[in-house]
Amino acid sequence: MAKSRKKNKAVARSIAQERIEYLFDLAKGEFSENPELSKRYVSLARKIGMRHRVSIPSELKISFCKNCGSLLLPGNNSRVRLKDASIIITCLDCGNIKRYPFDKEKKG
Template sequence: MAKSRKNNKAVARNIAQERIEYLFDLAKSEFSENPEMSKRYVSLARKIGMRHRVSIPPELKRSFCKNCGSLLLTGSNSRVRLKDGTIIITCLDCGSIKRYPFDKEKKG
């Protein structure tokens, strides 16, 4: 009985991961016409991730504002700056700031 429950959880997590990616794709396509619907898609994706304990991939995690929940698209509602080895992303809807380090030089 325990094995089947474990398999069911694994299947549910795989489905949840696919739905999260699909919802982010919908949010990106819907953003230009209806930003509020885009924000709703992002919140649904986050809820699915929390319910099934699935982490959102880092490239998707950087694409939404954790403060207001809106999808961040450079030039339309976010500003990106590079300063001293740090990427600074500012949400223009709520004003929150996210900072990510990066390597100035590629090795190799």
């Protein structure tokens, strides 16, 4: 029984990962027409990730605000600035600021 339970968890996690990516795709497609529905898709994706202990990929994690839950699209509801050695993303809905470091090209 233990082997089948582990197998079922692995299958559930892979399905959860696919659904998270699909919900983010839906959220991006729906954002221009209905931002509230887009926010709902993001919250559903986060809940699925927490329930099945699946981490959201980093490229998707950057694309939503952890404070208000809205999808961040530069130019629409977020501002992106490069300062020193970091990327600063500001949510224009709630004013939350996220900073991500980046490395400059190393010489040599």
